[in-house]
């Protein structure tokens with residue numbers, strides 16, 4: 001029996017925007033036959049990062065472009081920098097304009113030396129931004145497969 005590709009989608013969301021992005025990522029990967037675990041940062045039991053082909057980490061951006069404390073704690077909980085970490089997030093340009101928009105995503109991409117650019121969504125992904133989310137996920141998966149990264153067992 002050949003096992004499916006496995007992904008964890010870890011996210012922090014207070015008012016639901018980042019959670020909506022996490023759900024869109026989940027439905028896109030689900031259509032691709034991935035086995036998925038959703039992990040609500042600060043709520044669910046810790047994950048074992050080594051058991052996943054892909055790790056997605058999602059956050060909103062807080063006070064003056066900062067990363068929420070819960071996300072920092074999650075990073076400490078993981079305890080090392082997995083190479084298969086892909087970053088997404090939501091923000092709002094009303095808080096500091098383009099310079100601070102989704103700044104936490106930029107910081108985490110840099111921290112993990114993520115192989116893909118981070119996904120930045122303004123508020124809710126519903127509507128026109130949905131295709132941006134799906135396109136980003138396609139890009140992450142395609143890039144990793146082409147480069148032969150992450151993949152333990154790829155079946156199709």
Ligand SMILES: Cc1cc2nc3c(=O)[nH]c(=O)nc-3n(C[C@H](O)[C@H](O)[C@H](O)COP(=O)(O)O)c2cc1C
Nearest residue numbers: 013014015016017018060061065091092095101102
């Ligand atoms: C006090 C406060 C500060 C914020 N600061 C920023 C910021 O610096 N940059 C940014 O892009 N968004 C900022 N935001 C907007 C949130 O990141 C945005 O609303 C996000 O979608 C919330 O995510 P959630 O619905 O998953 O909780 C701020 C929001 C609040 C309430």
